[in-house]
Amino acid sequence: MYILKRFGLMFALMFVLAAGFGCSSKTVDTGTVPPEETPVATDELEAAEKNAIATITDGKVYFAFDRYDIAPEYKAMLNEKAELLKQFPNLFVRIEGNCDDRGTQEYNLALGERRARAVYEYLLALGVPADQMDTISFGKERPAVLGNNEEAWAQNRRDEFVVTVKN
DSSP, rough: HHHHHHHHHHHHHHHHHHHOOOOOOOOOOOEEEEEEOOOOOOGOOOOHHHHHHHHHHHHOOEOOOTSSOGGGGGGGHHHHHHHHHHHOEEEEEEEEEOOOOSOHHHHHHHHHHHHHHHHHHHHHTTTTOGEEEEEEEESSSOOSOOOHHHHHHHHHSSEEEEEEEEO
């Protein structure tokens, strides 16, 4: 009998607590995501930021055969990219090094990395923070143009820029 009284008392207490605080059956969806997980759609970016992204991604740096030094004609373009990256610290740029199809895969991966690294170091020297950039080499795996002539090879020896928006 004692157990039944105790069980009845606990049941009554649970009923009172549930009635007092209530368990809502409605689910309210606020439609929000925590700030660090909020996806940023391109349509939502400011016009200036969109223009900055377009400017950073548009220009490529081309290299001479078997070289990774930056030719003088690309420095003004890189200076502009650096200013935009400093102006918009939420932009992150990946510098992608590429090569033509001559040479071994290992050699071209290393050369593509040196090309991407040369641009990275140049932008770093201009004041772009290291945590706003990284590099990758694709070697000869992503040709811009197919062909086995100097015109095609020249277009494949390049650095490209991919921009993402950091939250």
